[in-house]
Each structure stands twice: as C-alpha cells, then as structure tokens.
Amino acid sequence: MxxxxxxxxxxEQQTELLNRLLPTLNGHxxxxxxxxxxxxxxxGVQTPGGTVVPAVPQAESAPQxxxxxxxxxxxxLLYGSQxxxxxxxxxxxxxxLEEQQVKTEVLSMADFxxxxxxxxxxxxxxxxxxxxxxxxxxxxxxxxxxxxxRAPKLDSLNYSVLAxxxxxxxxxxxxxxxxxxxxAELGASRLAERADCDVDFDxxxxxxxxxxxxxxxxxxxxxxxxxxxxxxxxxDSESEYSRSHPFQAEVLENLNLNGRGSxxxxxxxxxxxxxxxxxxxxxDSLGVYPENHPxxxxxxxxxxxxxxxxNVAIGKNGxxxxxxxxxxxxxxxxxxxxLLEQAAKLTGSDTLARLTSPEAADELRAYLGNHDLLDLIRxxxxxxxxxxxxxxxxxxxxxxxxxIASSPQATPDEVHLTVRTVRYACGGRxxxxxxxxxxAERLEPGDRLPVFIQHNPNFKLPQNPDTPxxxxxxxxxxxxxxxxLAEREETGSRGKSWLFYGDQHFSTDxxxxxxxxxxxxxxxxxxxxxxxxxxxxxxxxVQHRMLDKSKELYEWIDGGAAVYVCGxxxxxxxxxxxALETIIxxxxxxxxxxxxxxLLRMQQEKRYQxxxx
Ligand code: NAP
Numbered sequence: 023m024x025x026x027x028x029x030x031x032x033x034e035q036q037t038e039l040l041n042r043l044l045p046t047l048n049g050h051x052x053x054x055x056x057x058x059x060x061x062x063x064x065x066g067v068q069t070p071g072g073t074v075v076p077a078v079p080q081a082e083s084a085p086q087x088x089x090x091x092x093x094x095x096x097x098x099l100l101y102g103s104q105x106x107x108x109x110x111x112x113x114x115x116x117x118x119l120e121e122q123q124v125k126t127e128v129l130s131m132a133d134f135x136x137x138x139x140x141x142x143x144x145x146x147x148x149x150x151x152x153x154x155x156x157x158x159x160x161x162x163x164x165x166x167x168x169x170x171x172r173a174p175k176l177d178s179l180n181y182s183v184l185a186x187x188x189x190x191x192x193x194x195x196x197x198x199x200x201x202x203x204x205x206a207e208l209g210a211s212r213l214a215e216r217a218d219c220d221v222d223f224d225x226x227x228x229x230x231x232x233x234x235x236x237x238x239x240x241x242x243x244x245x246x247x248x249x250x251x252x253x254x255x256x257x258d259s260e261s262e263y264s265r266s267h268p269f270q271a272e273v274l275e276n277l278n279l280n281g282r283g284s285x286x287x288x289x290x291x292x293x294x295x296x297x298x299x300x301x302x303x304x305x306d307s308l309g310v311y312p313e314n315h316p317x318x319x320x321x322x323x324x325x326x327x328x329x330x331x332x333n334v335a336i337g338k339n340g341x342x343x344x345x346x347x348x349x350x351x352x353x354x355x356x357x358x359x360x361l362l363e364q365a366a367k368l369t370g371s372d373t374l375a376r377l378t379s380p381e382a383a384d385e386l387r388a389y390l391g392n393h394d395l396l397d398l399i400r401x402x403x404x405x406x407x408x409x410x411x412x413x414x415x416x417x418x419x420x421x422x423x424x425x426i427a428s429s430p431q432a433t434p435d436e437v438h439l440t441v442r443t444v445r446y447a448c449g450g451r452x453x454x455x456x457x458x459x460x461x462a463e464r465l466e467p468g469d470r471l472p473v474f475i476q477h478n479p480n481f482k483l484p485q486n487p488d489t490p491x492x493x494x495x496x497x498x499x500x501x502x503x504x505x506x507l508a509e510r511e512e513t514g515s516r517g518k519s520w521l522f523y524g525d526q527h528f529s530t531d532x533x534x535x536x537x538x539x540x541x542x543x544x545x546x547x548x549x550x551x552x553x554x555x556x557x558x559x560x561x562x563x564v565q566h567r568m569l570d571k572s573k574e575l576y577e578w579i580d581g582g583a584a585v586y587v588c589g590x591x592x593x594x595x596x597x598x599x600x601a602l603e604t605i606i607x608x609x610x611x612x613x614x615x616x617x618x619x620x621l622l623r624m625q626q627e628k629r630y631q632x633x634x635x
Contacts, residue, residue, distance in 0.1 A: 096125045096126075096127075097127070098127050099112050099145075100129055101130060101131065101149065102158050102161025102165075103160070104158040104159060104633075104635075106307075106479055107186055107476075108148045108158075109130065109479050109480075112128050114231075115146070115235075116128045118235055118249065122238070136164055136168070143179065144179075144213065146181065147181065148183075149197050149198050151185070151194070151196045152197070152591075153591055154192070155191075156196075157197040157200075158197070160480060160625075163626065165200065174208070181211070182216065182233070183201050183217075185197065185198020185202070185217065187218060187220065194359075198216060214237050222418050224255045224265075227255055232245075232249035235248075263300055263474060268309070269472070271298070271437070273468065273470070276291050280530055282530070287442070287462060288442050288443070288498060288533060289440075289442075290439070292428075293438075294436060300474070302430055303430070303477075304483055304505040304509045305478050305631075306475055307425050307476040308473055310471055311421050311472040312456045314350070314352075315460070318355070318396065319348045322395060323344065323348070329409075332409050334410055334413045348413070352419060353417040353418065355395070356394070357395070357397075358417065361398075362390075363375075363378045368407060368415065371402050371403075393449070422457040424440070426438065427440045427501035428508065429509035429511075432509065432512045441457070442497065443458045443459060444458050480628075487516065488516055490517050490548075490578055490581065491506065491583060491584050492522075492575065494564055494586065496564050497524070497533075499594070500588070503521060504534055507521075507537075519546070520583075521538065524552060524564045525554065526554065527556055551564075551567040552567070565597045565601035568602070569604065569605065572609065573609065575605050575609075576608070579602075579606065579609070582629075583629075584628070584629045586631050587631075587633075588632070588633040591635050599621070602621055603621060606620050
C-alpha cells in the first residue's frame with residue numbers, strides 16, 4: 023500500500039521518503055523496524071528531530087504492535103582460509119561476540135551444511151583468497167554451492183564479510199568479494215560493509231569486528247567500548263610473542279643442502295625458540311620478518327639524493343632513520359596497484375595513472391611482475407619527492423611464511439626451515455628474494471631473526487597415529503614431511519607412510535637424503551618414490567611416479583590413507599590433483615565427475631590436505 027498525506031500522519035516530504043524506503047525492506051527488516059520503533063516509543067526516547075516520544079503504557083497502545091524483537095543474538099561464523107589466519111581471527115571474534123552475549127557458532131566452511139543457510143538469521147564470513155582469485159580449499163564447496171542453481175533465496179539473512187588478501191596479487195580479496203556479491207544477489211542484507219584486508223590485517227580486521235559486534239549486540243555502545251579495549255588480534259595466549267610482537271630467535275645452524283654444481287641453493291636453517299613460550303605442531307608455519315638487501319636500499323637513497331640519517335615515520339607511532347626504515351620496515355621489492363595509484367597522485371603523472379586504469383590491466387600485471395621501487399622511481403621520475411612523501415605510500419614489510427621442517431617432539435625449543443634461495447637478473451639488474459637471500463648471504467649462527475608461529479589447522483597429521491599417510495612434496499615442498507616423519511618417529515606411531523619427492527638432479531638436489539634413508543631403514547617411512555626431473559631426456563615429475571604406482575596408491579587411498587601435498591601451487595599442485603583424480607577414477611571404476619567428488623569428500627573429511635602457494 024502506498025502512503026500519502028491523507029492516509030498517514032506524515033507530511034509530504036516524510037511520505038516521499040517512506041515510500042522510497044518501505045518497498046526496499048525485506049520481511050525481516052520490516053518486522054525489526056516495527057519492533058524498534060515501538061521499543062523506542064515505550065522507552066520515551068528522543069527522536070533525531072528532537073521530539074521526545076512519550077513512553078506509551080502498553081495497555082493504552084492501540085493498535086497492537088508486535089513485541090519489539092530483541093536485537094539479533096545468534097550468529098553463525100564461517101571461516102575459509104589456507105594458512106590459519108581466518109580460523110585464528112574467527113576464534114577471536116567469537117570470543118568477543120560471546121562476551122557481548124551473542125551466541126556464536128564457529129565453523130570451517132567445509133564443515134557447514136549449506137542447506138542450513140535458510141535456517142539462520144545472521145552470518146559472518148571470514149575468507150582469504152588463494153592463487154589467481156580462487157577460494158581456499160576449505161571454502162571451495164560452499165563457494166560452489168552459493169554460485170549454483172541450488173542456492174536458495176536468502177531474504178531474511180543478515181551477513182557481513184571480512185576478506186583477507188594481499189594487494190600484490192591481481193585478484194585481491196576476490197573470494198571475499200564473491201561471497202559478498204553473491205549473498206546480496208540472493209537477497210541477504212549487509213549487517214556491516216565488507217572489509218578487504220592486506221597482509222597487515224590487524225587494523226582493518228579490528229574495525230570490521232567492531233562494526234559487526236556492534237550490529238549484533240543488544241548494547242552497541244558497550245560492544246564498541248569492549249572492542250576498543252580488546253587484546254590485539256595477533257596476540258597468542260600461549261606466548262607473549264606474536265605476528266605484531268615477534269620473537270628474536272637465535273640462528274643455531276645455517277647450511278646449504280645442495281651439492282656442488284647444483285643450479286639451486288637451499289638453506290637448512292635451525293633456530294632456537296628457547297625462552298619464547300612459542301609452541302607449534304607439525305604442519306604449522308614460521309613467520310619471518312626479513313631485511314631488505316642493503317645494496318638496494320643504498321641504490322634507492324642515492325637515486326633520490328636523500329639523507330640516509332633523516333628521520334621518517336614508521337606506521338602511526340614509530341620513527342627511524344631513513345636507511346634503517348628502508349632496510350627493515352618498508353617493502354621495496356614488490357610493487358602493488360594501490361602503491362602505483364598513490365604514486366600517480368603524488369607525482370600527477372598521467373602515464374602512471376593510465377597504467378592503473380582498468381584498460382591497462384595486462385600492462386599493469388606485466389609491470390608489477392618484474393619491477394621494484396628503484397624501477398618505479400626511474401621509470402616514472404619520482405625524483406624530487408621527499409623521503410617522508412615516498413615512505414608514506416610504501417607498504418610495511420610483510421612477513422614470509424615457511425612450512426616448518428622440524429618436529430617439536432624430536433627437537434624441542436627448535437624450529438627448522440627449508441628455504442630455496444631466489445636470485446635472478448631482470449632489466450639489467452640482479453634481483454634477490456628478500457628473505458631467502460638474507461638467509462643465504464647475511465645470516466650466521468649467533469644472529470637473530472624476528473619470528474612468530476603461524477598455526478595451520480588445515481595441514482595436520484591424522485589424529486589416529488595408525489592412519490597411513492601419503493606425502494607429496496617436490497623441492498622445498500618436502501619441508502613439512504620431514505616434520506611429520508620426525509614426529510611419528512618420536513611418538514612411536516605405527517601408521518604406514520609413502521613419500522613422493524622430486525627435484526632436478528639426484529646427485530646434487532636430494533634434500534635430506536640421509537634422513538629419508540634412515541627412516542626407511544627404521545620402518546618410519548614405508549615407501550619412497552623419487553622423480554629427478556633433469557636426470558633423463560624426458561622430464562619426470564612426482565605425478566608421473568604416482569601414476570606409475572596407480573594401483574597401489576588407490577589401494578592405500580581406498581584403505582583410508584590421508585593425502586598431503588606441499589609445494590608449488592601454480593603447476594605442481596594442479597597436476598598432482600589431476601593425477602589423483604585419474605588414480606581414483608581408474609582404481610574405483612569411477613567417472614571423472616565421480617572421482618572429483620571423491621576427492622572433494624576426502625578434502626571435507628580432512629583426508630586430502632594441501633599447503634601450497
Ligand atoms: P620446484 O621449483 O617446485 O622444483 C621441484 C621439482 O619440481 C623440480 O624437479 C621441478 O622440475 C619439478 N616441477 C616443475 N614443474 C612441476 C610440475 N608441474 N609438477 C611437478 N613437479 C614439477 O622447487 P622449489 O624451488 O623448492 O619450490 C617449491 C615451491 O613450493 C615454491 O613455489 C615454494 O614457494 C613452495 N613452498 C615452499 C615451502 C618451503 O619453503 N618450506 C613450503 C611450501 C611451499 P624442473 O625444475 O626440472 O621443471
């Protein structure tokens with residue numbers, strides 16, 4: 023029914039506003055508004071117009087209004103993430119919501135039954151984006167469901183999305199954006215706007231949590247003040263050290279694992295966690311804050327003609343001498359689209375502005391892929407800008423995550439890493455992987471590295487120590503499997519294990535060869551198949567070895583083995599996935615679709631876990 027001045031107590035302007043608003047409200051919103059207004063009236067609340075609406079005694083209020091519904095007090099909180107950031111944030115948010123008496127059910131997206139969507143009133147999503155804008159493993163099936171024909175209308179659902187991502191990737195926060203868009207298309211209403219987080223997510227995530235807690239709480243003001251005084255998001259109750267307050271771990275050992283003549287260099291690093299209170303499990307990662315190469319820092323300062331001792335700001339509250347700031351606090355090797363956009367504003371350069379426009383997406387991708395800050399300065403003539411102006415638009419140095427290669431049972435108070443050194447030449451200059459080259463060239467026993475533990479609940483040994491495990495990890499992807507086997511040895515686990523490993527050459531690149539051999543001899547490692555890609559005319563990769571052993575592999579899988587894949591995401595992980603589909607289809611006599619469903623089920627049952635990037 024349309025309101026007009028004759029059938030309502032509103033003036034013309036109010037009538038017009040209401041007629042614009044009312045048709046846009048869904049059923050849930052209409053009921054909520056009715057209740058809200060009557061609750062305001064009952065409490066004698068001052069309206070925005072300044073009039074005090076008198077408290078109306080219930081008995082006299084006619085016509086009968088529905089009872090004011092309590093503010094939403096139950097929420098389902100789903101997380102999807104590959105590295106454990108999502109689940110960590112979800113746990114912290116759940117704690118804050120519970121403190122505000124909001125009943126919160128926290129679930130991995132893989133454990134949520136999408137058919138229950140119709141039954142819930144409030145949904146919060148925390149999700150990261152993987153690879154080329156893809157959902158992380160535990161979000162794949164929920165993402166597919168929402169975009170399928172089976173997705174229901176969700177008119178009475180309220181929701182909000184926290185998207186985790188990295189601005190150095192083209193499809194920044196794409197999965198979060200997908201969920202946000204799709205839920206709106208299905209008729210759901212936003213409790214709070216989506217927030218998109220870069221790698222340094224604390225501040226943005228904190229603001230989003232505050233907004234959703236206020237929206238869901240019966241007492242928004244109390245929720246806001248509780249959020250302001252809450253513990254930092256990165257804090258870990260087990261230790262005083264965390265992502266925002268890293269532990270300075272002493273280097274105990276730093277070796278090159280590759281033999282003479284190898285094209286590769288792989289560092290085996292042993293660090294001490296003694297006195298840190300930091301604990302980890304096999305499958306977790308270590309976050310490391312690296313330092314930029316001093317040569318690149320000096321080249322930038324010389325190019326700009328800056329004073330290396332000039333004081334510049336670090337974040338909101340800190341400051342440091344410029345050389346120190348560029349060495350330790352700012353990212354100078356990776357360019358991002360937001361950085362180029364800000365540089366375009368700073369310089370007023372039309373060429374730079376055009377490079378960040380939607381029409382230049384391919385050109386931008388190519389430029390970001392192989393240029394650093396020094397190139398940007400030279401290519402777009404950033405000379406003349408002050409140190410404060412330029413550092414003001416740089417990203418804080420992000421931590422690097424490495425899969426831990428040691429078992430806390432076997433080597434307590436230590437953490438081991440396996441890190442491939444990245445060096446290449448481009449545009450007539452030598453380029454360095456920031457962290458790996460620091461480890462290779464400028465890190466000796468006795469030095470210290472700022473570190474924290476990144477727990478990864480999505481890459482864990484089976485709870486039952488007798489469950490057979492199949493481990494697929496070429497190159498440095500083998501790191502967590504050294505941890506898995508050391509743990510199984512130490513805990514006396516009797517489950518069978520099968521390792522597929524590969525690298526370029528048997529003689530120079532067989533990482534940890536002696537350890538695998540000892541574990542085979544001692545019965546800790548049941549089987550091992552290797553693929554040395556450059557020892558034969560035709561390349562041989564781990565998936566070829568898997569296909570060679572297709573029948574036996576299927577027997578292991580069918581018998582309940584858990585499958586783990588670690589290493590390169592772009593090619594290897596996809597090829598290994600296809601090989602597994604083939605093996606399951608052949609072994610089980612299944613169609614390709616059935617085999618892919620079989621693998622999806624394994625993923626949901628946590629029998630197929632990946633740590634790939
Ligand atoms: P890599 O470059 O992955 O090479 C290892 C072996 O895999 C080589 O024999 C290589 O052969 C082969 N290979 C190349 N393409 C393949 C494909 N499509 N399928 C199967 N095998 C293939 O080794 P890496 O330098 O150690 O890099 C490993 C990757 O894992 C990196 O992306 C790294 O970021 C990631 N990662 C590292 C860690 C860690 O540091 N602990 C943990 C997890 C993941 P050719 O070179 O002869 O082609």
